Amino acid sequence: MTSNIHNLTRSTDDVVIVGGGLAGLFCALKLAPRPVTLIAAAPLGLGASSAWAQGGIAAAVAEGDSPEAHSADTIAVGGGIVDEAVALGIAREAVPRIHDLLAYGVPFDHDLEGKLAVGREAAHSARRIVHVRGDGAGAAIIAALSEVVRRTPSIRLIEGFVAEALLTEDGAVTGVQLREAGNFSARPTMIASRAVVFATGGIGHLYAVTTNPTEAAGSGLAIAARAGAVIADPEFVQFHPTAIMVGRDPAPLATEALRGEGAILINAGGDRFMTARHPLAELAPRDIVARGVFAEIAAGRGAFLDAREALGARFAEKFPTVHASCIAAGIDPATQTIPIAPAAHYHMGGVAVDARGRSSVDGLWAGGEVSSTGAHGANRLASNSLLEAVVYAARIADDIAGRAIPSPARLPDVLVTPRSGAPDAVTMKRLRAMMSSQVGVVRDGDGLAEAVRSFAALEGAATSIALRNMATTALLVATAAWTRRESRGAHFRIDRPTDAPSLAQRTMTTLSAAREVAESLADHLLPRTAQPMIA
Known part of the structure; x- marks a missing residue:
């Protein structure tokens, strides 16, 4: 009960x-x-x-x-x-x-x-x-x-x-x-x-496009970090290549198993674009497929999952969850292609x-x-x-x-966070948009620095504990991404597009270390186009 x-x-x-x-x-x-x-x-x-x-x-x-x-x-x-x-x-x-x-x-x-x-x-x-x-x-x-x-x-x-x-x-x-x-x-x-x-x-709901539920906004990570816990590898966020883009938040997911059964990725012109990017084409590692899909969308060609030949009429029986999501959006995946985009999926x-x-x-x-x-x-x-x-x-x-747990200590007399307000919807939307644009599938040093400054300011100013937790986790991700000056796995920087052998090691950081990075960037002015997080 x-x-x-x-x-x-x-x-x-x-x-x-x-x-x-x-x-x-x-x-x-x-x-x-x-x-x-x-x-x-x-x-x-x-x-x-x-x-x-x-x-x-x-x-x-x-x-x-x-x-x-x-x-x-x-x-x-x-x-x-x-x-x-x-x-x-x-x-x-x-x-x-x-x-x-x-x-x-x-x-x-x-x-x-x-x-x-x-x-x-x-x-x-x-x-x-x-x-x-x-x-x-x-x-x-x-x-x-x-x-x-x-x-x-x-x-x-x-x-x-x-x-x-x-x-x-x-x-x-x-x-x-x-x-x-x-x-x-x-x-x-x-x-x-x-x-x-x-x-x-996880942290998927820190991003504007995600397959994760609203509860996955990084609160646990922020709470642990604020208590002094070491945080590992926060810069590595996996974007699922095939979220179904039908205007829903979170976005429905088109499972990778569809491609395992032979579904292909095409652009609006019908061209199969992954064959030129990797020997495994649609079955390449997720980061490579996500960047391939991202590139087609950025170029204005769009990206679509095509299961018409591979599955056709068997789609509903083989993948009922995806089929239901498509039908609800007015798409019949047995006879139509499915519009897709990369979405924050796993941390x-x-x-x-x-x-x-x-x-x-x-x-x-x-x-x-x-x-x-x-x-x-x-x-x-x-x-x-x-x-x-x-x-x-x-x-x-x-x-x-296998271990003896001491008896609980006396509860403290003072609450850690006695007051909290509802998170401001406009500020939350800006945070999620900045995570997607500056700390997303493709990153660069200037955009990451801008994100670090913005998230640090928000973490210090937020009156809502929920919004502060989001800003704390966003700050940890952004500072680690700014610090890793290479591309590796799901972390891809267009200003440093190759991996550096000397950096082939995991990140171990803390919230205090992330705040130090933010302070080091504080003297650099925000671009004139940047909007403050809090209006």
Whole structure:
């Protein structure tokens, strides 16, 4: 049963998990029967990017495939900075985690022989993507786990609350400050615990065009950074090449599996443009395909996904989710091409964690998209995100189960952020527009410097905690992108279009370091065309 505000504020020996997506739910179940308090911003099944995942989970379950081959593919697309031990470890744990999900009731697709059915996606050397009804893996997984969570007596579920600050003492976590989601006039409340797991999701909604839900606006990353956590690789943002452009926010996604089944990319003239850009054409790594699509749109030729020949009348049966999105927009993908554009989709960066999911802040673990494990490097391999989420959720549960958690400290007398207003819609729109234009698919030094200055000013001036969190995460992404003076993976700078071998290493930064970068750029005047973030 979902708890309410009246029994929320208290000290607890529970492990507190913030986030109702795949990592949060899986970790809570793996901790059972240990008491867990699970905080979700929206009712379970809503507001989590993992529920929207269409591709599936990558796992070497087919004959002739292996974790070593899976790991090699992950490393190959990661821009030279993948932690190879992490990638191999995740690949080796894929099969037992798939079996866990099956035990929780996830209805993965099977072939006629009763074996798990597998598909292929970009940059995979084998068919190893485990699906549910073609393109419904995320929704099916979250639905199954949500049902189990709701009937697990050791899990206290609190829906409709968001974290807005970590409580710390002597560098260690002592609890979380929460506020009712969407109720900006509500008084915050606190829950004390010395074991907090952040599974708060990604940052896609910082961008004007994204496939992520509105809840994925980088709040968890900002909160952890403000508590002193080390942040890894924030400059690496993956843009999905094929968001369906029909005027919706978030934009519906046309899964990469469509291209795995033979769909092609064309411009308005009918020309197939990816064949000239990469030997794998439409199945090239996502960053290359995203830039190819971006270039066609920038040149005025437009970009379209064409599945007419590859799928035709089979489209609705094979990919019902994408089909429904198209039909709702007045497009019949069996007979028409689908207008597309790159959209912010996944953040390779996040709270830096070790092999057990521990952050640099004592008592804070992080899993799922809010974390950065080193598995993805500069460019995530398709369908590795859900796998990483369940692998690290299980590892975090094991780590917490194996250690003694001190009793909670006394709750502080003073709220960390006593007041907050609703985020200004105009300012938020400007922030998202600047992230897309200056910190998007294609970047350059001048645009990044302009973004850094703007986000730093907004972070200091915002009265809304939600807007301040957005500005904090935007600042971390922009400063890391400005500092990395090369192109690598999903980070592409037109003023420095090649990679620099001396920079083939991960970024490790902090909020204080990002603010120092902003201060170093403060003496440079904003271009006359730049608009202030706050009117």
